[in-house]
Amino acid sequence: MRNHRAFTLIELLVVIAIIAILAAILFPVFAQAKVAAKGAASISNDKQIVTASMIYMGDYDDMPPPVGIIGEPDSPFLLNNTLYKPWSWLMLPYMKAGIVYQDPLRMVEPPIPGAPDNALWSYRTHFGYAFTVHSPTISSGGWKVSPTVHTSLGDPANTVMFLSKKGRDATRDWLWVGSPIWMANLVAPTHCGATYTDPMVKPQSICAPAVRWGSDGYSQGEQPTEIEGAFTGGMAIRKAGRAIVASADGHVKTMAPAQVASGTNWTKTTLSSQIRITDIKQYRWDME
Numbered sequence: 001m002r003n004h005r006a007f008t009l010i011e012l013l014v015v016i017a018i019i020a021i022l023a024a025i026l027f028p029v030f031a032q033a034k035v036a037a038k039g040a041a042s043i044s045n046d047k048q049i050v051t052a053s054m055i056y057m058g059d060y061d062d063m064p065p066p067v068g069i070i071g072e073p074d075s076p077f078l079l080n081n082t083l084y085k086p087w088s089w090l091m092l093p094y095m096k097a098g099i100v101y102q103d104p105l106r107m108v109e110p111p112i113p114g115a116p117d118n119a120l121w122s123y124r125t126h127f128g129y130a131f132t133v134h135s136p137t138i139s140s141g142g143w144k145v146s147p148t149v150h151t152s153l154g155d156p157a158n159t160v161m162f163l164s165k166k167g168r169d170a171t172r173d174w175l176w177v178g179s180p181i182w183m184a185n186l187v188a189p190t191h192c193g194a195t196y197t198d199p200m201v202k203p204q205s206i207c208a209p210a211v212r213w214g215s216d217g218y219s220q221g222e223q224p225t226e227i228e229g230a231f232t233g234g235m236a237i238r239k240a241g242r243a244i245v246a247s248a249d250g251h252v253k254t255m256a257p258a259q260v261a262s263g264t265n266w267t268k269t270t271l272s273s274q275i276r277i278t279d280i281k282q283y284r285w286d287m288e
Helices: 009-059 087-094 117-123
Strands: 068-070 077-079 082-086 127-129 137-139 143-145 160-164 243-247 252-255
Touching (some): 009 160, 009 243, 087 117
Antiparallel strands (some): 068 082, 077 082, 127 160, 137 143, 160 243
């Protein structure tokens, strides 16, 4: 006669406890691995964007894409009754697909009825253009957009070009009416003078008055979360508190906000009006 021995209740509870302990140890590891993989994909997307810009410049005499073009009849977007082509739309033929403009570290922008995906992803990007450096814009008897010749940059390896930026979420994007400056696909420079320009910075460009760095960076309308760029001009820091930054020489890496703001006195508790350039040689938003 065989003696069949079953698990006792204590033994079963011990096994369950061991499984629970292993799960508690492994699940965070799996979660971290997932975030790391998405972070790598985010870096890859930004790399594809800056590479596309290099190919674009090869076709346009070393000129980067303009921040935007307004008024052309074939423009795919209408902003406040103004026809509009953002830089991201102009670069789309040099991309594999518009989805590259979306950051894997966050949710893809929800669809808009009647809008093709490529148009939507180009319209609301998760990587913003440092337009004040590469496509300075002024208003003098009409808006003038003057892309900077890329080879004129003094230190491209330390000059920002494309950075992770806030998503739409429940916050609207600031628009300078009648201009190509719409913060849905742009990132604000660390420093912007009281009149939205600064003679110390070259090239001269108007900044967005309602989207700035500092404790009061979003002075009008809804404010995004800190991770989505509330204190960093819309530059998102989704990669463990760091931004995905493509520099003008084509390399991409993660950077802490203080690194992107180097050469200034910025902190997240500093008022935007009190931010100053302390070392122009370290400043990353300048062509020299």
